[in-house]
Amino acid sequence: MFIASFFKSTRQLASFSFALSAASAISNGRRADSSACKLPAVPAAHYSEGHGVKFDCAPSFxxxxxxxxxxxxxxxxxxxxxxxxxxxxxxxxxxxxxxxxxxxxxxxxxxxxxxxxxxxxxxxxxxxxxxxxxxxxxxxxxxxxxxxxxxxxxxxxxxxxxxxxxxxxxxxxxxxxxxxxxxxxxxxxxxxxxxxxxxxxxxxxxxxxxxxxxxxxxxxxxxxxxMCLPDLYPLPVGYTQKYVGNWDLMANAGGHSPDFFAWHKWKLGWLLDLEVDCIIGPGSSTHTLSPVEVMGGGAHTKAVVVRHNSTTAFVVEVRSNLGNNHGAYSQGVLLYMVATDVETGKGPVRVLDANPGLRGERCESDRLDDASLSLERASSFTAEEWGVTLPKGPADRAAGTTLRQARSAHHEVDPSDSDLDPVLEASRIADSTVPDGGYGWVVISACAIVGWWFSGVNYSWGVMQGALVERGVGSASVLSFCGALSPALMASLAIINARVVRSLGTRKLALMGIFFVGMSQIGASFVTHSTVGLFFLPAHHEVDPSDSDLDPVLEASRIADSTVPDGGYGWVVISACAIVGWWVSGVNYSWGVMQGALVERGVGSASVLSFCGALSPALMASLAIINARVVRSLGTRKLALMGIFFVGMSQIGASFVTHSTVGLFFLPGALLGLGMSFCFMAVTVTPAQYFSRKRGLANGIVYAGGGLGAAVLSIATNAMIERYGVEWAFRIIGIVCFSTGFPAAYMIKERIPIQTSGFIDWKLFRQGSFDIIFVAGAIGVFPLLVPPFFIPLYARSMGLSTSTGAALLAGYNFSSAIGRIISGHLCDILGPLNTLFAFLAINSLTMIALWPASTTLAPLAVFAVMNGLTNGGFFASMPTCIGNIFGSARVSTAMGMIVTGWVGGYLFGSPIAGYLLDAYGGADEGLKAYRPAMFYAGSVSLVATSLILLMRLRINKKPWAKEVESLLNFKDAQRQCRRRIANLGQSKGSLHATGGPAWLMLYRAQCVA
Missing domain, CATH: 3.40.390 (Collagenase (Catalytic Domain))
Incomplete structure (x- = not known):
């Protein structure tokens, strides 16, 4: 009878009973001295799995x-x-x-x-x-x-x-x-x-x-x-699942559970004899095991070895997701046999699959990933050929009692019963060597200084608050909420940081904390007149009640657009925005190269690391509404400078956490997203103030900077990784970002102050056109990051080199830059909605038809170019649509609202593709495994295309008719025109009698003048 726990914490052990059949070759079933199960090495077997190999091995102790x-x-x-x-x-x-x-x-x-x-x-x-x-x-x-x-x-x-x-x-x-x-x-x-x-x-x-x-x-x-351990995968060449799957480093260096088998640890001297139970002969016995990854110090059994004969043994151990096995796909009791007379590469160790035919949700191509026995699946197993039976039977009732006791122990652990908790035992052993002084006093002093700052700054907020209240920056209640936010955030992140400290260590975490505390104070010095800067709170939005019939934002747009220079200093601003955009899009769109290098290192899977890359644009989108308010308080220049700072710091900081997915989530994920969100808002709202007739071209140039940045950085990043490694590639990108981004950000400034208003203009949601473009954008973003994140990995699955994959991504990004300029120019000629519809339609077709057919380099290159062109067109056309339809004075609010709708697409779009890839076998399964992800991306893009077509037909059913420049809003424009016509002494009735197109002519002739 066999009881196995499914591990959710380090406190879980496995208690089980053995029933050995008469097939066992040795009689007198009993627990023997562990040395009786130390099968000796067989000299004829190259790298024998037995103990005592005489081969001039490197020391293991x-x-x-x-x-x-x-x-x-x-x-x-x-x-x-x-x-x-x-x-x-x-x-x-x-x-x-x-x-x-x-x-x-x-x-x-x-x-x-x-x-x-x-x-x-x-x-x-x-x-x-x-x-x-x-x-x-x-x-x-x-x-x-x-x-x-x-x-x-x-x-x-x-x-x-x-x-x-x-x-x-x-x-x-x-x-x-x-x-x-x-x-x-x-x-x-x-x-x-x-x-x-x-x-x-x-x-x-x-x-x-x-x-x-x-x-x-x-x-x-x-x-x-x-150290004379053999290869556990088939030689000369073979797949790991044949013998042991991913359960030992000697089978697969990139496996999910790479820690050594208990047999290997025992053989190397890392497990003591008293940590191994030896069984000889028929009978039954009960054993309690602790995970092989946890240090037991001799107090716990780590393995049970059932000796079959002089050269073979059956081994039972417990595997968890602790230590070196933190990426384990399954947990439970692992069963395997050892044959000391089988040479390296011929299967000296063979894992027994306790769940044949079962393929877990996280298991990829290896059928043995879920070979362990756990309560989530089977609760019994019989290894007939080795004479070990673990059956269900009369002992089930007693077993149920054991099971209940094991489960209750998960919640209540008696500290005196260290046999039940490996963590308590490890703590006891560690505490026995505590120096109670020495360097500890240095650490205590350092902690006190750090505590000085994180508590001191917060507890002295009352002094700052009093000064700010006297200045009239805000009320005491508002500003006290600013002070309360920091300890609240500290408490809310406590559980997350408990995991982070185990990945980064206390030193790195303290350094990051001090950096953020210091930056919070320095940054606050620039926003002391803004409650938004001190805490993102909305200001009051007041509308002149005497003119409630008019839309003040639309009126402001009309007045502002009438004086737009369409050039002059605007070209300097456009150039500066393009450089800032270079870093905003370039760093994110070249993530595929970094992702490929990190996947090869074994830092994480493609789905996990693509989630890191998707986090930054998702955060950029989620903060769009807030930044639409922030840009009105700080101005575009300060916002761009802050954004460049965070973008650069995200890259430099990432260079120190390249072996930690947690660190990658926080730095090139979250911190990069914060910087991108600031820069994106600054470069999105500024061009509309300098250009009207050439607004599409101006936006195209700005967004082309991002495409060019992505193209150049794709090639440069790959070259830097090959030359200097991933860490220095991150650092160089950060340093160059600072040196070029700061001067460019300083040259960005708004022509006229951006109007102060609330975070959200709820009236926009009353317009069907806004609702459609909001939903279309939210859906259309899902597939946009799939090609750039997966082209390098797809190229590798085709057998192409990493440099070829980087070149394809560079071509994609360069095409994206060209597409942004082309689409911007077409917006001025054909109209922004027509252009957006055309580019989205072509983008959908490339992913549904062209990408699946790209089984060689030539069609893959064509796909990269075509999809890059249309991808760039989406980003360049959208701001032009917003400015033309809803007014230039409303760009920051409307774009903030629309971009916020992109959060889901940015965050889950490419990870969904990654999970589809993993579900169909992963990158190692060949090109067919990518097709579900391709069809998902293409079909979602078709839905967005259909919505844009619907919006286009609502405005004008005549195909390819150019939309009216600055459509504003039909009802608001109609009210404005009525008032002006009334002032001119003309009949309101004649307005209604003229009809649609005639009304527009009347509006242009009399209202705009």
């Missing part, structure tokens, strides 16, 4: 000394500096081993990033294929070592030395230009120089792009070989 060098060759010369792997990749690998070994193993890597050492032969001469011979591989390592030692004065011990080798592991990393070095492998024999000097116990040679693809865990996988 204490300090493992390693050296990393870089090499190039005559056919792949690299004069640059090797990538700084010591900044992120190596520390991540060290931390992974520290977590997995419970602190038992310290990987110390001596990183030599000074230069590339030149190999004597071309890289093609080493025949790096899957059938690479040991002799050829040894020659490659010999030449690398000789090239390195020729430039150093390192003393290498002779092979007969009793002091051991120079290092335990030697990592040899080729330049990425050495495309002939196609894969990574570890030597099975020690590394010697050609003169017989003992360099390392094991040598690891990396493929030219493998580290970029697999990330830091590739080093952990190969170092596992150095």
């Amino acid at each position: 204490g300090t493992m000394r390693a050296k990393m060098i870089f090499v190039d060759s005559p056919d792949a010369i690299d004069s640059g500096i090797p990538p700084p792997l010591d900044r992120n990749e190596i520390p991540a690998a060290v931390e992974w081993f520290r977590n997995s070994s419970f602190g038992s193993l310290n990987l110390h890597v001596d990183f030599d990033g000074s230069r590339y050492y030149r190999m004597p032969r071309p890289s093609t001469s080493y025949s790096f294929e899957r059938n690479l011979t040991a002799e050829t591989h040894q020659k490659y390592m010999d030449h690398a070592v000789d090239a390195w030692l020729a430039y150093t004065n390192v003393t290498v011990p002779h092979v007969t030395s009793t002091n051991g080798p120079l290092v335990d592991v030697l990592y040899i990393v080729p330049t990425r230009k050495a495309s002939a070095i196609t894969f990574t492998t570890t030597s099975s024999i020690p590394v010697h120089t050609t003169r017989g000097h003992y360099v390392a116990r094991k040598g690891v040679t990396l493929g030219h792009e493998d580290l970029k693809f697999w990330g830091p865990k590739l080093l952990n996988h190969e170092t596992g070989h150095a």
